Amino acid sequence: MKFLKAAISLLVALGLVFALNRPWGALPALGPFISPFTGFWQNGEPLLADSTETVELKLDSLRESVTIRYDDVGVPHIFATNTFDVYYAQGYVTAKDRLWQMDLQTRAAAGRLSEVLGNATVEMDRRSRRMGMGYGAEVNLKTAMSDPVSREALLGYTAGINTYIRQLKPKDFPIEFKLLGYEPELWTPLKCMYMLEQMTLTLAGRADDLAMTNLMKALGKDSVDDIFPNYPKLMESPIIPAGTPWNFTPLPIPKATAAKPDSGSMVSWRSLPLSEPNVEGLGSNNWAVSAEKSATGYPILANDPHLELTLPSIWYQVQLTTPDMNVYGVSLPGIPGVVIGFNKNVAWGVTNVDADVLDLYQITFRDSSHTEYKYNNAWQKTRKREELIVVKGLDEPIREMVVYTHHGPVLHYEGESHHGPSLAVKWIGHEPGNSFKTFYELNIAKNYDDYRQALTHYVGPAQNFIFADNGKNIAMTVNGKFPLKWKEQGKYVLDGSNPAHDWQGWIPADQNPHVKNPVRGFVSSANQSSTAPDYPYYINWRFAPSERGIRINERLDRMTAATADSLRDLQNDNFSVLARTILPTLLTYLNSRPLNASQKAAYQVLESWDMIHSPEALAPSIFDEWTNRLATAIWKDELHSDSLSFRYPTRDRTLYLILNEPNAVWFDDKTTAAKETIGDIVYGSFKATLDTLTSKHGPMSPAWQWATVKNTEIRHLSRLLKPFNAPPVQNGGGGSMVNATTRHHGPSWRMVVELGPEPKAYGLYPGGQSGNPGSPLYSSMLDKWEKGELNPLLYLASPKDTNPRLTSTWILTKK
Amino acid sequence: MKTLLNYLLMVAATALLQLFMPWWTIALVPFVVYLLRPERPLVAYATSLAAIATVWMVYAIFLHTTSGGSMSDRVAQLFFLPNGGALVGTTTLLSGLVAGFAGLAGHYIRSAVVSEKQA
Numbered sequence: 001m002k003f004l005k006a007a008i009s010l011l012v013a014l015g016l017v018f019a020l021n022r023p024w025g026a027l028p029a030l031g032p033f034i035s036p037f038t039g040f041w042q043n044g045e046p047l048l049a050d051s052t053e054t055v056e057l058k059l060d061s062l063r064e065s066v067t068i069r070y071d072d073v074g075v076p077h078i079f080a081t082n083t084f085d086v087y088y089a090q091g092y093v094t095a096k097d098r099l100w101q102m103d104l105q106t107r108a109a110a111g112r113l114s115e116v117l118g119n120a121t122v123e124m125d126r127r128s129r130r131m132g133m134g135y136g137a138e139v140n141l142k143t144a145m146s147d148p149v150s151r152e153a154l155l156g157y158t159a160g161i162n163t164y165i166r167q168l169k170p171k172d173f174p175i176e177f178k179l180l181g182y183e184p185e186l187w188t189p190l191k192c193m194y195m196l197e198q199m200t201l202t203l204a205g206r207a208d209d210l211a212m213t214n215l216m217k218a219l220g221k222d223s224v225d226d227i228f229p230n231y232p233k234l235m236e237s238p239i240i241p242a243g244t245p246w247n248f249t250p251l252p253i254p255k256a257t258a259a260k261p262d263s264g265s266m267v268s269w270r271s272l273p274l275s276e277p278n279v280e281g282l283g284s285n286n287w288a289v290s291a292e293k294s295a296t297g298y299p300i301l302a303n304d305p306h307l308e309l310t311l312p313s314i315w316y317q318v319q320l321t322t323p324d325m326n327v328y329g330v331s332l333p334g335i336p337g338v339v340i341g342f343n344k345n346v347a348w349g350v351t352n353v354d355a356d357v358l359d360l361y362q363i364t365f366r367d368s369s370h371t372e373y374k375y376n377n378a379w380q381k382t383r384k385r386e387e388l389i390v391v392k393g394l395d396e397p398i399r400e401m402v403v404y405t406h407h408g409p410v411l412h413y414e415g416e417s418h419h420g421p422s423l424a425v426k427w428i429g430h431e432p433g434n435s436f437k438t439f440y441e442l443n444i445a446k447n448y449d450d451y452r453q454a455l456t457h458y459v460g461p462a463q464n465f466i467f468a469d470n471g472k473n474i475a476m477t478v479n480g481k482f483p484l485k486w487k488e489q490g491k492y493v494l495d496g497s498n499p500a501h502d503w504q505g506w507i508p509a510d511q512n513p514h515v516k517n518p519v520r521g522f523v524s525s526a527n528q529s530s531t532a533p534d535y536p537y538y539i540n541w542r543f544a545p546s547e548r549g550i551r552i553n554e555r556l557d558r559m560t561a562a563t564a565d566s567l568r569d570l571q572n573d574n575f576s577v578l579a580r581t582i583l584p585t586l587l588t589y590l591n592s593r594p595l596n597a598s599q600k601a602a603y604q605v606l607e608s609w610d611m612i613h614s615p616e617a618l619a620p621s622i623f624d625e626w627t628n629r630l631a632t633a634i635w636k637d638e639l640h641s642d643s644l645s646f647r648y649p650t651r652d653r654t655l656y657l658i659l660n661e662p663n664a665v666w667f668d669d670k671t672t673a674a675k676e677t678i679g680d681i682v683y684g685s686f687k688a689t690l691d692t693l694t695s696k697h698g699p700m701s702p703a704w705q706w707a708t709v710k711n712t713e714i715r716h717l718s719r720l721l722k723p724f725n726a727p728p729v730q731n732g733g734g735g736s737m738v739n740a741t742t743r744h745h746g747p748s749w750r751m752v753v754e755l756g757p758e759p760k761a762y763g764l765y766p767g768g769q770s771g772n773p774g775s776p777l778y779s780s781m782l783d784k785w786e787k788g789e790l791n792p793l794l795y796l797a798s799p800k801d802t803n804p805r806l807t808s809t810w811i812l813t814k815k
Numbered sequence: 816m817k818t819l820l821n822y823l824l825m826v827a828a829t830a831l832l833q834l835f836m837p838w839w840t841i842a843l844v845p846f847v848v849y850l851l852r853p854e855r856p857l858v859a860y861a862t863s864l865a866a867i868a869t870v871w872m873v874y875a876i877f878l879h880t881t882s883g884g885s886m887s888d889r890v891a892q893l894f895f896l897p898n899g900g901a902l903v904g905t906t907t908l909l910s911g912l913v914a915g916f917a918g919l920a921g922h923y924i925r926s927a928v929v930s931e932k933q934a
Contacts, residue, residue, distance in 0.1 A: 002930050005856075006923035013916040017842050020913065031913075034906050035838035036874035040890045041906075044882025175886065179893075723892035774886030 028181045038171040040178055044774040054809045060166075061159045062088060062814040067799040070807045073791060074769030074777040077319040079799040083149065084156035086322045087336040089812060091160025091187070094316055098333040098771040099165070099184055100174040101312045101717060102191075106334060109133050109194035109201070111389060116182040118392040127273030129387040129400050131201070132409040132430055137193035139432040145189065150436050154189040157336035161187040174772060176718065192436075195334035200429040202307070203352045204461035206277045208542070209360045210266040210420075211647040213493040215639065217265065218646075227666070230488065230541040231533045232652040234659065235581070237550045239464055239478060239525040240513045242532035248511045250536035254504040256486035265644055266420045266493060272411045274358070277647065282306060282745055283544045284351035285571070285738060286464065287524035287552055290517065291472040295561040298755040299468035302567040303340055303349025304747040306740045309714040311726055311779060313767030315339075315749045319796060320443065327443040328761065328795050330749050333771075337439045340751060342761055342795075345446045346469040347753035351525045353462035353478055356540040357428035359489075359503075361407045361496030362421045370403045370410070374497040380406070407496055419644060424496055426503060431481060433459025448473045448516070455479045456509045464525035468755050476523040478513035478530040478539075481506055487538045507537050522556040524549065526738075545651045547577035547736040564752045564762055571750050572788035573738035579611040579623055582655055586626070589682040601700060602690055613739075615707035615732040618700065624709075624734060625692060629685040630658075637670040651736075707731060712741050714766055714782070716773070724773040726766070731786050739788075750790060762790035818862055821848055825866035825914075833870070841867045841910050845918030850925050863918025868911035875906045 020031035033039040066089045069077040076093040080086035095102065107113050111128030113121035128134075144150040165184050177184060216224050288301040307314050315330035320338060329341015340349045366372040372379040383404040388397040403410040407426040414422045434457045441454030451467045455477055458465075462480025467473070483489075483503035494501040513531045515523060527544035555570055587607060595603060602622055609619035634657070635648045648654070657664055662678045669676045676684075690700075697703040707730040716724035733739030733746070740746060751763035766785040770777035784791065794805055825844050832840040845863035854862070879887045879899050887899025896902055 002923065002927040006920065006927040009916060009920040009923045013842055013846065013913070013920040016913045016916060017839050020909070021839060030909070031838045034902075034909060035833070035841075036871055036878055036906065037833040038838055040886055041875055041878040044878055044884070044886035046881045047883050047885075175890075721893065723889040772886075773889055774882060776883075776885065778885075 023181050028179055032170070033178055040175055040774075042171045043175040043178070043772060045770075045772060045776065047776055051808050052806075054811065056811045056813070058815045059092070059163050059812050060815050061163065062812060065814070066812040068093065068810040068812070069796065069799060069801075070810070071794045071803075072805045072807055073317070073764075073781065075317040075319065075794065076810075077321075077794070077796045077799075079321050082322060083152045083324075084159075086320050086325070087153045087156035088160035088163075090318060090320060090331070090336055091157035092164050092812070093160075093318070094331070094333050095161040095164040095187075097769055098312055098316060099161075100176040101771050102161075102187075102195075102334045103184055104176075104717060105198055106191040106194045109137070109198035110191075111387065114389055114391040116180060116392060119394075122389060122391060122398065125389045126398075126400055129389065130402055130409060130411055131205075131273040131425070132402065132404070132427070133194065133197045133201070134387070135385065135404075135409065136197045136200070136427075136429040137190055139430065140193045140196060140434075141190050143432040143434050144193070144436055147434055147437060149440060150434055153336045153436065153440065154192055157192065158187050158189050175774065176721070179721070192335050195332060196435055197429055199332065200461045202282075202461075204355065204357050204428055206274055207356075207358045207360060207490075208277060208647055209490060209493045210272075210645040211277070212491050213266050214641070214644045214646055216492060219638070227649045227653055227657075228491075228541065229653065230491075231529065232546055232650070234652050234656040235550060236529050236546045236652070237553045238529045238532050239476060239549070240515045240531045240535075241518050241520060242534075244515050244518065244531075246511075246534075246536065248508075250511065251484060251505070251508065253537070254484060254486045254489075255500070256489070257498065257500040266423075271417045272423070274411075282308070282352075283527035283548070283740065285524075285526045285548060285552060285740070285747075286349040286351050286466040287522060287556060287567070287570075288347075288466055288468040288474040289556060289559065289562045289567070290474050290521040293521045293556075293559060293562050294754075295563050296754050296756055298470065299472060299474050300562055300564060300567055300752065300754050301342075301347040301349060301466060301468040301474075302571060302750075302752045303351070303466065304571050304750040305340065305350065305352075306745055307748040308744055309712070309746050309748060309766055310717045311714055311724065311767050311773070312717060312771030313748070313765050315765050317763075317765075317769060317793075319794075321796075325444045326795075326797070328793060329751070330763075330765070335436065337436060338443050339439055340749065341443070342753045342755075342759050343443065343445070344470075344759060346442075346451065346467065347755060347759065347761075348442050348445075348451065348468075349466045349751065350463035351466075352527055353464055353480060353530060354527055354540055354543040355462045355480060355482055355530075356485075356490045357460060357462065357480070357483065359426045359494055360411070361405070361424045361426060361494045361501065363405060363407075363410060363424050363496040365414075365422060370413070373405055375406070376497070376499050382410075385409075405496060407502070423493070428460035428462075428481065431459050433457065433481065435459060445469075447471055448475060451475065452477070455512075464527075464530075466523060466525065468753070470755050470757075472755075473517055474523050475516040476514065476525060478525075479509075480512070481509075482512065482537065482539055483507075485538045488541060489538065491541050511537070520557065522553075522559075524552045524556060526552055542650050545578075545736060547581075548738050548740065551575060551577045551738055564754050564760065567752045568750075568762065568788070568790050570738060571747065571752070572733075574613040574732040574734075576611045576613055576620070576623070576734070576737060578627065578651070578655075578736045579609070582627070582658060583609075583611065583623065585659055586630075586682055586686075589679045590686060592679070593683045598694075598700060599687065599690060602686075605700070613706055613732045613734045613737055615730050616702075616705050617732075618702075618704045618706070620706040620732075620734065621693060621704045621709035622689060624706075626686055626689040629689050629692075630654075630682065633669070633681045633685045633688075634658075634666055638666065706734075710734065710741070711743055712746065713744060714779075715744070726779050726782055729766075729782070729786055731788075747785075750785070751793075752790060759795060761793040761795060763793050764789075764791045817852075817854070818858055821852060821854070822862050822866045824848060825863065826870055829867055829870050830874075839913075841871070842913050842917035845914045846921040849918045849921035853925065853929075854922055856919060856922050859922040860915045860919045864911040864915035867914030868907045871910035872903065872907040875903045879903055
């Protein structure tokens with residue numbers, strides 16, 4: 001009996017310990033997780049005390065000592081004596097605040113999520129491998145490591161991160177590691193390159209080639225040329241002002257070859273490892289006003305990059321100083337240096353260029369071994385790269401053989417899915433370059449010439465680099481490595497066997513579109529067309545819609561005696577150029593139609609609307625839904641397929657159709673026997689809009705307020721851990737507005753810099769410096785961001801500066 | 816007196832060992848204590864439970880309040896609990912349960928071995 005009792009109680013005790021010591025499905029091992037000594041309890045950080053403590057750390061592999069002053073926002077101001085140490089310290093503090101984010105993003109880029117997440121992410125990993133992210137990261141690393149400064153920075157940054165990781169005990173791991181049940185692994189310089197690849201994929205990883213090829217087949221050349229023109233037909237305000245002279249002799253343009261591959265129907269982009277095409281809200285604004293236009297007598301520069309809004313935030317503020325450098329701005333966790341910022345003499349910023357730097361080539365393989373493909377009337381050998389995808393819970397890694405042609409990796413094989421031929425990708429992400437060096441040289445730039453020199457190292461993702469300096473210059477360069485193409489090369493799928501379809505070299509860097517001190521007194525960009533059609537080279541057939549750019553340029557044109565606050569106000573502009581352009585015409589079509597009481601009420605709301613997408617207005621909710629439905633009502637009957645990639649014409653072309661071609665055949669809904677007119681389509685989509693809003697939000701009431709309907713949400717990077725999301729956001733704006741806040745995208749950093757003897761800068765992002773959901777600094781800037789306010793940025797001259805906003809001091813010395 | 820001593824011994828030992836040993840020290844300590852020290856089974860169970868639950872509860876409450884529940888309130892939602900306070904309760908209960916059975920196992924093994932020797 002005693003033995004039985006002993007056995008039973010021991011079994012129960014051991015059983016409990018065993019059960020609590022192992023993960024169950026998605027649940028982490030509960031014992032260590034719930035223990036106050038090791039588990040999630042350790043991740044709650046004390047509420048902010050006005051701490052002015054001094055922390056001294058002895059660390060491995062530092063060269064000299066480093067002083068870090070923190071301010072009340074949690075920004076580290078780093079004072080080092082040499083390049084290695086400054087990036088070492090940046091790596092250390094970034095890891096301290098953002099380690100899990102850095103781990104996840106590099107895993108995603110490298111196709112290594114399944115190692116820690118298991119089966120669910122195998123397809124995502126396979127896509128990253130097929131896209132050649134590893135290949136791209138490796139060729140970029142080789143270039144970066146062959147440059148002494150980049151090498152020093154990458155090694156310093158890596159050493160700093162690893163020093164931080166090595167001193168962590170399991171109880172110190174960020175909460176996400178504890179929840180997902182894995183440990184941080186050491187950093188490598190290659191991971192920095194993966195971060196750059198990931199950025200390139202996000203900003204320059206999409207292609208219309210498949211859709212356009214399918215459209216060409218379905219509609220024929222005349223229709224496609226008509227509704228997919230190569231420059232906006234209705235309105236545009238290009239980034240480089242029209243009339244800017246091109247002071248260079250262009251290279252000869254390669255001859256267009258008419259021979260299009262007999263392509264058949266193209267697979268959907270969803271089967272390929274590409275980014276979703278045409279996401280509105282993924283773009284950016286920047287502008288700078290000249291000294292003449294400003295109240296300060298010096299230029300003022302503003303930038304707000306629009307990206308997916310997540311927590312932890314995409315950006316991390318930092319000040320980096322050495323005897324050669326004193327720069328403040330935002331960095332990307334995982335990449336040394338400052339990407340957008342300012343120093344004593346200059347300020348710069350970036351917006352994305354919608355360049356066509358990703359082209360798909362139809363490949364004919366000799367046989368199913370994929371070892372040879374047709375090129376220039378001969379069989380050419382492929383190269384193969386075996387990718388091992390390690391999957392948590394599987395004993396053996398999954399082997400994925402990625403086949404490389406001279407264009408690039410093969411993304412899709414004939415017969416693999418329902419449609420389409422084999423396709424290889426030619427992508428700027430595989431081109432060796434040293435983007436870090438561009439940012440490094442901007443970080444230490446003193447003048448306009450330094451800026452121009454810095455840009456020459458840059459490959460991609462192409463950006464509109466805006467610039468202002470104390471010498472009272474303002475400038476804009478549409479910058480990146482652009483392939484030299486014939487007009488429309490890459491608008492459709494190219495023939496991988498025809499040498500004439502290869503990229504034929506590059507646009508010389510000094511011939512990239514550029515303007516310095518234009519007479520209009522400002523420079524600006526909002527992802528719209530880079531240039532007027534007279535630029536001699538082809539960059540793309542479509543860019544982001546023009547409305548943001550038009551609004552920015554109108555307001556800057558009128559602006560005098562500008563201050564930082566005038567530019568801040570413009571960043572929060574919610575006026576809709578789209579509504580101004582189209583709404584009066586749409587309402588005219590409703591005049592002759594019978595409207596019931598609620599439709600009349602909605603009509604009146606729209607008619608009396610000031611066209612501002614303010615958070616509390618009802619009209620934007622109606623207008624936004626209506627314009628979306630209208631585009632669908634016009635195009636879906638002709639331009640849609642469930643299995644093939646199609647796309648609608650640009651918004652500009654749709655507006656042109658409504659305003660100037662009211663009798664176009666496109667208005668007829670082919671799915672009905674009747675012949676619809678534009679009036680029928682406008683009326684029908686208006687009614688459907690109100691029905692949709694009513695079914696979602698009830699009859700028209702404050703429940704239709706724009707902020708509620710738009711429902712901007714800032715999600716945790718995992719997208720799964722909902723309690724780590726930000727509280728609901730109530731703000732205005734929208735995809736076509738300067739304040740480009742959509743449901744999941746928006747201004748991920750807002751910065752305004754007044755140049756001058758001492759720079760005065762303002763900025764914040766919708767989140768916080770800490771990536772720890774249990775930190776008071778997790779989303780501490782969100783309230784101000786939501787209201788459109790900015791924080792003054794603390795630009796220190798020396799580690800001994802005094803300022804009431806400074807909190808703790810960290811002194812790092814070598815062990 | 817003996818019970819109080821055992822209680823204090825377990826509180827001190829777990830609080831100390833947990834700083835560098837894994838979480839399952841909360842089973843190990845009561846198990847060893849009652850393997851070595853004679854006690855009635857129910858008292859062994861209850862004292863183990865109380866001692867370890869005290870350690871985890873006090874530390875959890877401390878971390879919960881100093882952080883304003885910033886992490887515990889969020890993790891509570893992940894586990895479908897109303898707030899971090901409920902999570903303090905869960906933490907306390909779970910640690911107590913493990914410790915109680917571990918203490919009991921220590922006690923019964925001791926009695927089995929001792930009765931074997933006496934026989």
